[in-house]
Amino acid sequence: MERARPRIGVLALQGDFAAHARALRSCDAEPVEVRTPEPLADVAALILPGGESTTLLRLLRLTSLDRAIPAFHRSGGFLFGTCAGLILLAREVRDPDQESLGLLDVGVQRNAYGRQVESFVGSGTFSRNGGSPAAQEMVFIRAPRILRVGEGVETIGFLGDEPTLVRAGRIWGATFHPELAEPFEIHRRFLAEVAGDR
Numbered sequence: 001m002e003r004a005r006p007r008i009g010v011l012a013l014q015g016d017f018a019a020h021a022r023a024l025r026s027c028d029a030e031p032v033e034v035r036t037p038e039p040l041a042d043v044a045a046l047i048l049p050g051g052e053s054t055t056l057l058r059l060l061r062l063t064s065l066d067r068a069i070p071a072f073h074r075s076g077g078f079l080f081g082t083c084a085g086l087i088l089l090a091r092e093v094r095d096p097d098q099e100s101l102g103l104l105d106v107g108v109q110r111n112a113y114g115r116q117v118e119s120f121v122g123s124g125t126f127s128r129n130g131g132s133p134a135a136q137e138m139v140f141i142r143a144p145r146i147l148r149v150g151e152g153v154e155t156i157g158f159l160g161d162e163p164t165l166v167r168a169g170r171i172w173g174a175t176f177h178p179e180l181a182e183p184f185e186i187h188r189r190f191l192a193e194v195a196g197d198r
Contacts, residue, residue, distance in 0.1 A: 006194060009034040009043035013059040015051020015084060019179040023187045037068035045078035045194045048085030050141065050177055053110065056084055057099065066101065073103060078170040078194045086173040087144050094147070104171045105150025112145030122176075124159040128189055136185065138164060138176040146175060157186075 008024050010017045012033035021031035024047075032043050040046065046069065048056075060066040073079055081089040081104070092107035093100050113120070119141040126136035138159055146163045149155055157165025157174065164175045165186065170193075178186035 005030045006045075006191060007032050007043045008191070008194070009039055009046040011046060011048045011056075011065070011085070013051075013063070013065075014055050015049045016177070016179065017047075017049045019177075020047050020049050020082075020187075023179040023184045024191075026182070027184055027187050027191055029187075029191055034065075036063055037065055040068055040072045040077065043077070045080065045190070046072060048079065048081040048088050049179070050083030050085060053084040053087040053093075054098065056088060060088070060101075070101060070103060073170065076170070078172075078190070079103065080172040080174075080190050082174045082179065083141065083143055083177055086146075086175060089171060089173055090144075091150070092148065104166070104168055104173050105153055106146050106166060106173065107148035108144040108175075109147050110144050111142050113140050113143045116142055122159045124157055124164055124176075126165060126186060126189075127156045128185070133158070134185075137181040138178075139180040140176050143175045146173075 007030045009032045010020045012035050024031040032039050089104040090106050090108045091102045094109045122138045124136050124138040125133035127133050153166050153168040155163040155166050166173050
């Protein structure tokens with residue numbers, strides 16, 4: 001019997017959620033735009049996209065998603081924060097200090113790679129399924145930098161010696177934009193974990 005397409009939520013309050021939806025469709029998943037808590041009851045995972053983290057945090061509070069997202073994770077849901085989404089998930093945010101959901105034990109520095117005009121594409125590495133690291137294109141746009149990786153957090157992506165992709169249980173975080181790098185290998189790996197195909 002053919003496996004059903006997984007339904008994956010994409011936080012659609014602000015930022016580049018449409019690019020994540022395209023990546024998910026390319027990976028044979030069904031994206032579900034999430035603007036209120038109700039759709040979380042019908043998805044296996046939620047992607048928190050890039051955007052402007054202070055704006056996203058304010059919108060999360062206005063929609064009660066600031067409480068619904070931690071509850072979704074406690075009930076078994078997977079989370080994947082990219083760029084500003086990582087900032088929302090991080091336990092510590094600096095430059096300037098900022099509140100967050102605090103679900104992922106990392107410390108991050110906002111806009112650490114420079115302003116919008118200093119955006120760049122780097123050649124990093126990504127460990128797939130515990131194998132040897134493979135080359136991975138990484139797109140950085142006003143990206144945060146991971147300053148601290150907590151106990152129990154695994155680094156699976158690097159730019160040089162710097163951690164750029166981490167995971168801890170059912171939470172992933174990336175400093176860059178994997179939705180802009182075809183053929184979306186990082187989305188495919190995340191979806192495999194959501195499906196239990198680790």
